[in-house]
Amino acid sequence: MIFLNIQSESPIVKNLFKLVVMAALLFLALLIMGNMRSHKQVVDATTARNSGMPIPVASYIVDKGVLKPSVVGSCTAEASRVISLVSAIRDPIINRVFAKQGDLIEAGFKLVQLDDRTEKTLFERAAKRVHWSEKKLDERKHLMDYVNNNLKNGHSLEVEYRRAKVDWLLASSDLAQALEDLKLAEIQLTKTYVVSPVTGVLDNVISEGQIARQDINLAQISVLNPMHIKCDFDVADYAYVKSMIDEGIVSFRGGGQELLAANFIKNEVTQDGKKLRWVFSVKNDNNNVYPAMASYIKFQSESTVIRIPTVSLLNSQDKRAQVFVVSEESIAVLSDVRLGLQSGGFTEIVAGLYEGDRVVIAGQKNLIDGEVVSDIDPVEVTYPYER
Secondary structure, three states: OOOOOOOOOOHHHHHHHHHHHHHHHHHHHHHHHHHHHHHOOOOEHHHHHHHOOOEEEEEEEOEEEEOOOEEEEEEEEEEOOEEEEOOOOOOOEEEEEOOOOOOEEOOOOEEEEEOOHHHHHHHHHHHHHHHHHHHHHHHHHHHHHHHHHHHHHOOOOHHHHHHHHHHHHHHHHHHHHHHHHHHHHHHHHHOOEEEOOOOEEEEEEOOOOOEOOOOOOOEEEEEOOOEEEEEEEEHHHHHHHHHHHOOOEEOEEEOOEEOOOEEEEEEEEOOOOOEEEEEEEEOOOOOOOOOOOEEEEEEEOOOEEEEEEHHHOEEEEOOEEEEEEEOOOOEEEEEEEEEEEEEOOEEEEEEOOOOOOEEEEEOHHHOOOOOEEEEOOHHHOEOHHHO
């Protein structure tokens, strides 16, 4: 440190001292600014280009790896179809109901007993008519045989035998009609028992004592086998899961257990356009999947591919895109690539790049083909439109 002790009171000396101090301070400021500039890194492409310096970018070394270990979709089970049962008899009264809402019922289970008094009466009448028709036919048969024997012995005329045979034929016809009426009456009687045609869950059922109008459902049953599973994925994962669905079979987990294999049915996009929804059909022989049951589906990839971060892609269209490849001389070359699967922030490169190539992942949108670049931290790279 230098100490200056000014003894003279001359104005010239004082002014000279002030000039020396100001010059020293200016020199020190210039020295500090020069030192700061030597440590400052240009992070703006326009500034670097105007200064004749390399364009700042961030790069990524192309490698091989799993595109994405898995894609998980949230799933909800629903019945593959819903069966509605109505009365086949006009306006009967509900006598009994043998199940309640939410019950699991098997195919053939009797659900509802309708008022069967009219049908029983008709059935009994038809049965009696069959009984008397059979007796009448038996009598006509004996009479016809009796006249035929007398005709052979010469005690009856041919016309009498013909008349007896006609009576027997009429009685046979009456019995056939009676049997047909009995069959129809029996069918009507069975209609008073409403039976489930399928195995499923009883969604709702009519109450006892209510009149079963023909426009009213007696019961509704959700079919459990097969079940439909609706699964939602992010639309961004569409390409990845689409490639996996070609396998045809996936596995679900729900309720702490592995569900049975499922087959793909259809796909659709949710109304907000943010979710891809796929519908699967699941065998449910043990009825362990119920409507509204939550589960999830997981697609998992085991293949290793050449991949790069998706953010590095430019001008993507129809499985083709461009990237800036950095040469050994640090020159950015705009190159065409063909794309494969895309998921989890990475994109598979089918052609155009090799393992070990260096591609620009930050700063490429303001980069010109053939420019010299320098690698910096990607968070330092800025663009005019981001200011």
